[in-house]
Amino acid sequence: MLLACVSVAEAEMVERPGRWIGRVNERERLFSWPGSGFALRFQGRRLELRLQTDGENSLVAQIDGERRRIDLAPGARSYTLFDGAAGRHDVRLFKRTEGDVGQVGFLGAETDGHFLPAQAPERRVLVIGDSISAGYGIEGAGPDCPFSPGTQDQTQTYAALAAARLEAETTTLAASGRGLVRNYSGARTGTMLALMDRALPGEARPTAPAPGPFDLVLVHLGTNDFSGEDKPEGFEKAYVELLQTLRQRYPEAPIYALLGPMLGPEPFTEASRAIEGAVASRRGAGDEAVRFLAFPPPPSSFGCDWHPGLAANREMADRLVARLKADLGW
Structure with missing residues (x-):
């Protein structure tokens, strides 16, 4: 006993x-x-x-x-x-x-x-995006399947895969259907600008910015803004202001403005022009650590509702990692 x-x-x-x-x-x-x-x-x-x-x-x-x-x-x-x-x-x-x-x-x-004590990551990456960065339908069988929680997986997105290869961990602020100034539904309220400073996206009001420091910031917005028939009014100006805000919050972090690969050729060109204009404006103001990177459409594989699938996200990660290594020496 x-x-x-x-x-x-x-x-x-x-x-x-x-x-x-x-x-x-x-x-x-x-x-x-x-x-x-x-x-x-x-x-x-x-x-x-x-x-x-x-x-x-x-x-x-x-x-x-x-x-x-x-x-x-x-x-x-x-x-x-x-x-x-x-x-x-x-x-x-x-x-x-x-x-x-x-x-x-x-x-x-x-x-x-x-x-x-839990081990800390080598690097931290902030991601601000929409359904692509949230992993919408990424495990779906093809473009005809509708959204379901079971087919979503942020950990297999381009950003999460790239971060893992670079010994980094992501803080992902992403919500399906949301844009910078206009959501996929056409609404101009409840955009990512309204959500990104909330500890939980369902909270009633913003509380504070995501606590840094971050070693890298990725902004992947514009797909929902340019999905409508007309151009989103004030998009480029709002993008410049967002980049300026992020620089004030995270003064040492390189910032990459990303786009693609879901838009059709014409809206993709229009969105690219607007985002490149915003990046050029910030670089002209002296912020040379802001850059643009496109993932050209269409995706090489599809998940649900025409979102990039697993293979497409792996290719996006390859493209992002190659660019970061070339620019930053990571």
Whole structure:
């Protein structure tokens, strides 16, 4: 009996992760933006999480570098993330789905061993975008399938793939259908300018900018603005102002204005001209760390609703990484 009592290990529990990933509401322990999540490091044999969700959300868990999908059940549930060999283990969880699908709450974590400080990324990348950056339909069978949470995955987007190859981690502020001055629906309210300063996209009002510093900023907006029949009024001026705001917030970060590959030839040319004009304006004002990069249409593969599929996103990542290495020496 004495031997049995001595063999019982003492579990350690925490109410917060080792560190947060992306933009989150730390006070409420909630995350909703695509690609947001948390990291843990522990010494032990087992890790169990307690999470809560209000939508059809799923996560990607990277456990010691091995990738695993976790589909969350509604409400508060426990999930066994690891049950294996004793040792030091690194765990990162990323939200596959975007904010409109719902939010996820971190209720706690428990291990049979003990928790350690979580490892920080080598670089941090801020991404401001729309459905392309959110991973809309990326796992879909083709352009005819409609949106579903199950086919969305931010971790397989061009930005996430490029960041992983550059030992970086993304803070992704992206929402489907949103533009810079005009959304896909035609509405000029509720654009990314209105959402990007919210810890959760569903919050009633902006709280503060995404906390830096960042080593790189990617802006991938314009597809929804130029999807309508008429040109979006005030787009170039708003783009210049956005670039200026980002420079004020993140003075050391190179900024890349991205476009493509979903627009048709004519709107793509018009959008390119406007974005290149905004970049030229900022460079003329002395900000030479602002650049333009296009992903020419059409995508090489399609996910749902004509969005770039997995292969297309890999090619976009290749193009982005090559440019960053050439420009920045990364």
